[in-house]
Amino acid sequence: MRSTVGAVPSSRAASPPPPAPPRRRRSYRLGRWDLSYSPYLYIAPFFVLFGIFGLFPVLYTAYVSLFDYELLSGTKEFAGLENYRELMADAQFWNAAYNTVGIFILSTVPQLVVALIIANLLNRQMRARTLLRMGILIPNITSVAAVGIIFALIFADRYGLINWLLGTVGVDPIAWRDNRYASWFAVAFMVDWRWTGYNALIYLGAMQAIPKDLYESAALDGASAWRQFWAITVPLIRPTILFTVIISTIGGFQIFTEPLMYGFGLVRGGADHQFQTLAMYIYERTFTGNAEYGYGSAMSWLLFMMIIIFALINFALVRRSVKGEQK
Amino acid sequence: MSVIRRRLRTVAVAALAAGVALGSTACSKKSEDEGSTGGGGQVKLVLQTFQNFGYDQAIKDFEAANPNIKVEHQKMGELRDFQPKLVQWLAAGSGAGDVVGLEEGVLLGYVQNHDKFANLLDLGAGELKANFPEWKWNNALTPDGKKLIGLGTDVGGLAMCYRKDLFQQAGLPTDRDEVAKRISTWPDYIALGKEFKASGKVKAAWLDSATSLMQPYVMQNSETFFFDKDNKFIGDTNPVIKQTWDLGLQMAADGLTAKAQRWSADWDAAFKNSAFATLPCPAWMTEGVIAQRSGPANAGKWDIATIPGGGGNWGGSYLAIPAQTKHPKEAYLLAKYLTSKEGHLAAFKEAGAMPSDIAGLEDPAFKDKTSDYFSGAPTGQIFGASVKNMKPVFLGAKHQQIWETIVEPQMQAAERGQISSEAAWKKAMDEARKAAS
Incomplete structure (x- = not known):
């Protein structure tokens, strides 16, 4: 025992520079840690913030959705899937889902098509090009509440601009709020007014990354401008199109302020809930009346699922149709 | 391969973005200050009202008469913005002011669920009963008549x-x-x-x-x-x-x-x-x-x-004291002053809020009021x-x-x-x- 202990210094003295190896090993280890762990450290702020403000609320919402939880009366009792069962039979919820999908389709399809056309027009040599390119983004930077108020006036039933114009050419005024589809159209119009330019600018960015020689050789082969657009531009910006479709799906399903302002601030969304969207209905049940947090959380989770499903469906649809054009 | 990865990435982005948006439902905002004791034995009260109660001058007068109390008046915007926040603060047990403005319809809801509010009768409000029209008083009273949760401000x-x-x-x-x-x-x-x-x-x-x-x-x-x-x-x-x-x-x-x-x-x-x-x-x-x-x-x-x-x-409001307040006595003093004749008349002068205080209704400052816009x-x-x-x-x-x-x-x-x-x-x-x- 003792001899072994005593032997240690002698063996250490034998090895060339005694303190050097550990230090070198430490810096080596630090270097390796730096290489393998610091990237995680650099992106950690996002994930920490996301965990606190994104993931935790989502999970907590799922937890709350299992309770009969009303803030006003203070009840909080475990209810299992009762909220979801009630939700399945809630006609107003499905009416709101119908409205949301309707407004979504009515706004997103024309919006993206028009954005694509505008982007293609702007992707040319023309005068005041930068001014025009920046100009189409202006509607997007206006406050959504202001847009809502102005369009609620334009689409007013009695003294509105559109009904007045229709009157001057002898057309009967349209019941912009009582008619379900008219109200959808007006809300979709507001959404498009704000977001078409934004999407056009994103498409334009993608189009400028397409090599010019592709168009040159297509032109040499005698392809028309239309053919070039469909056979070169659209397939090559497909990832961008997919991106805008997903983002529009997420935004479209959460539409809230536009229909709210359109209905003069009432979450009811028209006398018969003609344009009450899911977000409005969630707000109605969660933040007014009895403040039913449990039920509101269940609705939020179902909306979350619906957004994922619709995003996937849209993704598949667009991918397939755009691929078809490529051949 | 790259397509699949890209697809996964896009889906992940979609899921994340949806999750963030969804998460906001569960968030709640807390007020930065819940009425703490300031230096020199001074008590700081937070008063939360919506729209325009017209209390700027009345608060100055109150502070002058009670030098040990400082009032922070938080104007919370429209009722429909303030109400959901108040519900959350009351449920969370912190964040609500020491004195809060309640619209009549909101107050009636709280009369049924009154445990979040202090009983003003315990704080000495019984003596004020004769100041208000009977219905205005009774609206804020629980059915058994033992708890009062609000004092009347304006009437319509x-x-x-x-x-x-x-x-x-x-x-x-x-x-x-x-x-x-x-x-x-x-x-x-x-x-x-x-x-x-x-x-x-x-x-x-x-x-x-x-x-x-x-x-x-x-x-x-x-x-x-x-x-x-x-x-x-x-x-x-x-x-x-x-x-x-x-x-x-x-x-x-x-x-x-x-x-x-x-x-x-x-x-x-x-x-x-x-x-x-x-x-x-x-x-x-x-x-x-x-x-x-x-x-x-x-x-x-x-x-x-x-x-x-x-x-x-048609309409009208009340002032109530959430049970979570740390200064119920001082809060009661403030609520009592603002719903007194002086408080009512100051609010009338500032915001046109019609007094519910009977003496205020009889005061020349209110009674002799005419409106130029409405042909005098x-x-x-x-x-x-x-x-x-x-x-x-x-x-x-x-x-x-x-x-x-x-x-x-x-x-x-x-x-x-x-x-x-x-x-x-x-x-x-x-x-x-x-x-x-």
Whole structure:
């Protein structure tokens, strides 16, 4: 025992520079840690913030959705899937889902098509090009509440601009709020007014990354401008199109302020809930009346699922149709 | 491979973005300050109100009289922004002010769930009972009479606002006493409206909307509205409600209403376009709503007469003390001062809020008030008399919700001819019954 202990210094003295190896090993280890762990450290702020403000609320919402939880009366009792069962039979919820999908389709399809056309027009040599390119983004930077108020006036039933114009050419005024589809159209119009330019600018960015020689050789082969657009531009910006479709799906399903302002601030969304969207209905049940947090959380989770499903469906649809054009 | 990865990435982005947006539902905001004790033994109180209570001067006076109390007045914007936050703060046990403003409809909901509020009777409020009209006091009292959760701020005395110039064109009397005599009952009022229309000299309708009739008419002719005194829904069996519904829609059918949806852009424009000649108006509506929407071009064309049936109330608020406060005594001092005669008159001067304090109603500062916009009408006298003439009506916790978000929209749809009166009535009652349960 003792001899072994005593032997240690002698063996250490034998090895060339005694303190050097550990230090070198430490810096080596630090270097390796730096290489393998610091990237995680650099992106950690996002994930920490996301965990606190994104993931935790989502999970907590799922937890709350299992309770009969009303803030006003203070009840909080475990209810299992009762909220979801009630939700399945809630006609107003499905009416709101119908409205949301309707407004979504009515706004997103024309919006993206028009954005694509505008982007293609702007992707040319023309005068005041930068001014025009920046100009189409202006509607997007206006406050959504202001847009809502102005369009609620334009689409007013009695003294509105559109009904007045229709009157001057002898057309009967349209019941912009009582008619379900008219109200959808007006809300979709507001959404498009704000977001078409934004999407056009994103498409334009993608189009400028397409090599010019592709168009040159297509032109040499005698392809028309239309053919070039469909056979070169659209397939090559497909990832961008997919991106805008997903983002529009997420935004479209959460539409809230536009229909709210359109209905003069009432979450009811028209006398018969003609344009009450899911977000409005969630707000109605969660933040007014009895403040039913449990039920509101269940609705939020179902909306979350619906957004994922619709995003996937849209993704598949667009991918397939755009691929078809490529051949 | 790259396509799959890209697809996964896009899906992940979608899921993340949706998750963040969804998460915001569960978030709640806490106020930075919940009334802490400042230096030098000073107590800091937080007062939270919505819209404009007109308390700037009153708070200065209160602070001068109580140098040991400092008041931070947080103006929380519109009621519909403030109310959900207050519900969260009360549930969370922190964040609410030491004194909070509650609108009448909101207060009635809290009378049923009163454990989040301090009992003002324990703080000595019993002595103030004689200062308020009985109904205003009783609204804030629990059914067993043992707990008081709010002290009255303003009230909304009712009158009939009318367009003098349109009356003249139609050959009707224009003097406000003369008009009051001709419309002393609701049948008289409707008869005068028919005369107005039959004159053929005016394009304007008689009344803005059929739903305008509901509030004053039911309040005068029934002791209950949508709920009986045990808070059971009786909207479908209370005969006065259906009677008023039919009366209003009959006026619409006779072409007496402008069919303007109240609080909509069309309603706003109808004021400017002189689309109707009369409007039952609570005190807070005169300068704040009618004068504002009609604009300077119509100044001096409006006048105010006593409402058919003599009196009534529409709206009004209370101050309450959340049980979570750390300074209930000081908070009570503040609430007591703001709802005293001095507080009421200061708020009247600043924001036109009509006092609910009986001495305040009698004070020359209120009583002798006239309105230039409304042709010099003695608003103080007319509205003051209206509040004294009114009978108490039991509204119930969910009155406002049922009226504003269910019955009125359905009645308006029927008025615009989108749905038959009977079908709209049935829908409204079915929905109201569900919301009431």
